Amino acid sequence: METDSRIRVLIAKAGLDGHDRGAKVVARSLAEAGMDVIYTGIRQTPEAIVDAAVREGVDVVGLSIFSGAHLELFPRILRGLQEKGLDEVIVLAGGIVPDDDIPELKKLGIRAVYGPGTPVDEIAAYIRKTVARAAKTAGKKGLSKSRYTSSIPK
Amino acid sequence: MSDSKSDWQKTTLTGALSHFPERSPSFTTSSGLNIEPVYTPDDLPDYDYPNDSGYPGEYPYTRGIQPSMYRSRLWTMRQYAGFASAAETNRRFRYLLEQGQTGLSVAFDLPTQIGYDSDHPLAAGEVGRVGVAIDTLQDMDVLFKDIPLDKVSTSMTINSTAPVLLSMYIALARKQGVDITKLEGTIQNDILKEYIARGTYIFPPRPSMRLTTDIFAYCSKNLPRWNTISISGYHIREAGSTAVQEIAFTLANAIAYVEAAIQAGLNVDGFAARLSFFFDAHNNLFEEVAKFRAARRLWARIMKERFSAADARSMMLRFHTQTAGCTLTAQQPYNNIVRVAVQALAAILGGTQSLHTNSFDEAYATPSEDAVTIALRTQQVLAHENGLADVVDPLGGSYFIESLTDGLEKQVKVYLEKVEKLGGAVAAIESGYQQREIQENSYRQQKEVDAGRSTVVGVNKFISSTHKIAGLTKIDPEQEKAQKANLAAVKAGRDNKRVSQALDNLKQVAAGDGNTMPAVLECVEAYASVGEICDVLRVVFGTHQELLVF
Numbered sequence: 075m076e077t078d079s080r081i082r083v084l085i086a087k088a089g090l091d092g093h094d095r096g097a098k099v100v101a102r103s104l105a106e107a108g109m110d111v112i113y114t115g116i117r118q119t120p121e122a123i124v125d126a127a128v129r130e131g132v133d134v135v136g137l138s139i140f141s142g143a144h145l146e147l148f149p150r151i152l153r154g155l156q157e158k159g160l161d162e163v164i165v166l167a168g169g170i171v172p173d174d175d176i177p178e179l180k181k182l183g184i185r186a187v188y189g190p191g192t193p194v195d196e197i198a199a200y201i202r203k204t205v206a207r208a209a210k211t212a213g214k215k216g217l218s219k220s221r222y223t224s225s226i227p228k
Numbered sequence: 229m230s231d232s233k234s235d236w237q238k239t240t241l242t243g244a245l246s247h248f249p250e251r252s253p254s255f256t257t258s259s260g261l262n263i264e265p266v267y268t269p270d271d272l273p274d275y276d277y278p279n280d281s282g283y284p285g286e287y288p289y290t291r292g293i294q295p296s297m298y299r300s301r302l303w304t305m306r307q308y309a310g311f312a313s314a315a316e317t318n319r320r321f322r323y324l325l326e327q328g329q330t331g332l333s334v335a336f337d338l339p340t341q342i343g344y345d346s347d348h349p350l351a352a353g354e355v356g357r358v359g360v361a362i363d364t365l366q367d368m369d370v371l372f373k374d375i376p377l378d379k380v381s382t383s384m385t386i387n388s389t390a391p392v393l394l395s396m397y398i399a400l401a402r403k404q405g406v407d408i409t410k411l412e413g414t415i416q417n418d419i420l421k422e423y424i425a426r427g428t429y430i431f432p433p434r435p436s437m438r439l440t441t442d443i444f445a446y447c448s449k450n451l452p453r454w455n456t457i458s459i460s461g462y463h464i465r466e467a468g469s470t471a472v473q474e475i476a477f478t479l480a481n482a483i484a485y486v487e488a489a490i491q492a493g494l495n496v497d498g499f500a501a502r503l504s505f506f507f508d509a510h511n512n513l514f515e516e517v518a519k520f521r522a523a524r525r526l527w528a529r530i531m532k533e534r535f536s537a538a539d540a541r542s543m544m545l546r547f548h549t550q551t552a553g554c555t556l557t558a559q560q561p562y563n564n565i566v567r568v569a570v571q572a573l574a575a576i577l578g579g580t581q582s583l584h585t586n587s588f589d590e591a592y593a594t595p596s597e598d599a600v601t602i603a604l605r606t607q608q609v610l611a612h613e614n615g616l617a618d619v620v621d622p623l624g625g626s627y628f629i630e631s632l633t634d635g636l637e638k639q640v641k642v643y644l645e646k647v648e649k650l651g652g653a654v655a656a657i658e659s660g661y662q663q664r665e666i667q668e669n670s671y672r673q674q675k676e677v678d679a680g681r682s683t684v685v686g687v688n689k690f691i692s693s694t695h696k697i698a699g700l701t702k703i704d705p706e707q708e709k710a711q712k713a714n715l716a717a718v719k720a721g722r723d724n725k726r727v728s729q730a731l732d733n734l735k736q737v738a739a740g741d742g743n744t745m746p747a748v749l750e751c752v753e754a755y756a757s758v759g760e761i762c763d764v765l766r767v768v769f770g771t772h773q774e775l776l777v778f
Contacts, residue, residue: 090338092427099674115774116427146353189558190591191687193678
């Protein structure tokens with residue numbers, strides 16, 4: 075079954091800023107690279123992002139933030155994912171993140187931080203390489219067939 | 229010797245191209261306008277100088293809105309600033325004024341922009357990050373400490389909470405003993421582009437439009453020298469639009485505001501002179517200069533022909549410019565200084581009234597004092613060393629610039645007609661039209677860069693290892709706690725009965741059809757907080773849900 079072999083990605087806008095240009099370009103590019111992509115829209119709380127990740131059964135969560143609140147919000151998201159048993163989910167980040175903050179984000183379990191100017195192909199290649207395909211069979215029922223959809227958790 | 233351009237193309241040019249083929253099969257601007265190898269009188273067969281260009285300070289203002297432009301007065305150098313606490317931002321303001329900056333521009337943090345107090349759960353981690361945290365009039369008092377409000381002009385980037393922050397500014401002026409009719413400045417107050425591109429909306433579009441026109445009406449009576457709106461193409465462009473889309477969607481929004489104000493019973497010449505604009509200065513120098521010229525001409529004609537404005541000032545498109553943040557690279561960040569200088573040049577050649585130059589470290593953080601000083605010095609060099617301010621519209625009359633100005637104007641009109649067919653800017657936004665158009669172009673641009681068809685120096689060409697920038701601005705997480713403690717102290721020390729009466733009154737006014745500004749002002753003077761005031765309005769107006777378009 076085709077959808078079962080697709081990598082599922084949640085692109086989520088954490089924080090209160092409205093800079094969604096990068097998130098939308100990445101979402102669409104990953105969808106065109108053959109992944110199932112769910113985009114949350116702007117101003118999502120950590121809880122809403124964790125809920126969306128659970129509901130959509132994703133392999134990857136891409137967090138986009140430009141507001142500077144990453145050191146407050148990202149730990150809450152990672153903790154939430156762990157509490158829901160989603161330790162295996164690969165978490166990536168993008169946006170305006172000072173270099174000095176990257177070691178702390180990596181320590182939290184964020185696998186890569188993509189700043190301005192990153193080619194989208196690089197992100198897609200990293201996801202393909204990193205997602206352990208064989209491991210995922212659970213949580214796949216009743217998923218949307220669309221390759222690029224929205225999910226605004228309420 | 230050739231008799232015409234086509235003659236030259238067939239003979240001299242074709243001969244040369246067989247030895248020296250062009251670097252690219254075609255040359256185009258960001259908006260897809262074709263660029264010819266050279267421009268001559270043959271490219272302007274219908275050019276009518278008095279009607280199309282005219283003289284500076286005269287309709288249709290293509291060459292500039294003032295007769296002598298920068299020969300009399302330089303543009304206002306206005307750096308957008310704000311971070312951490314009101315006290316910290318006040319220090320930055322006074323530093324910038326000491327360095328020769330001529331106007332202030334306040335950046336508010338996101339909770340202030342979205343109507344949450346610093347102690348709201350959604351404000352966690354956001355307080356004082358991208359701008360200054362303002363909860364009550366007390367913070368505003370600290371923000372402008374030792375800055376007399378009758379001596380500066382102040383621009384405030386605030387939209388859904390514009391009535392609250394403008395009321396705080398008025399209340400503070402009264403406290404300082406300043407005659408409020410003398411206040412000069414600008415409130416962004418442009419909610420439509422928040423739905424299209426910037427994202428700090430609270431209420432749905434239609435009640436938001438009422439708050440906008442309430443400010444128009446209030447200021448026309450009480451703050452005659454205040455710019456009641458800054459209709460912004462900047463964020464539309466930064467979200468990925470072309471130059472044509474930037475102008476088209478901005479003017480479409482402007483038309484919607486004028487119509488809403490007329491519908492609210494205002495006379496067009498009673499408010500239109502106080503409308504101002506805000507554009508992006510992007511990379512393509514010639515297209516940007518032509519863009520500013522085309523925007524002026526289009527607006528003058530729209531105001532005269534469509535809205536029958538009679539006052540010349542109602543037809544003048546006055547604008548602020550900021551260099552393009554989205555062109556700043558994290559790679560080889562010092563290259564950004566050069567990008568900013570050339571973009572600032574475009575704004576000056578385009579006749580801007582005020583200018584913000586970006587700092588080279590903004591792909592990393594809120595600008596440091598050193599970086600913002602270089603950005604301001606860039607403007608001062610351009611103003612005083614290069615002869616740019618000695619002549620009005622120096623590129624006017626260039627065959628190329630006039631041809632580009634015409635070409636952009638034509639394409640903008642096509643978009644304006646499309647928006648009109650969809651029922652105007654508000655209905656088009658509700659259908660996701662502008663958002664989709666911008667998204668398509670932003671995606672296309674990224675693909676061009678990724679494929680190497682579009683060059684970004686240091687990113688996809690001329691790559692070398694990046695020097696780390698030292699001295700980035702760091703926001704101390706402790707300041708969030710201090711801000712929350714301040715707010716708690718204000719709430720404990722104020723007359724809470726007066727606060728709840730003022731909030732109740734606002735609720736009634738908002739539910740009816742009176743002007744909300746006096747009621748908001750009353751709340752602010754009672755030290756009600758931004759969050760408390762917005763919560764009242766949330767109950768009356770409801771909140772907006774993002775429309776996702778794919």
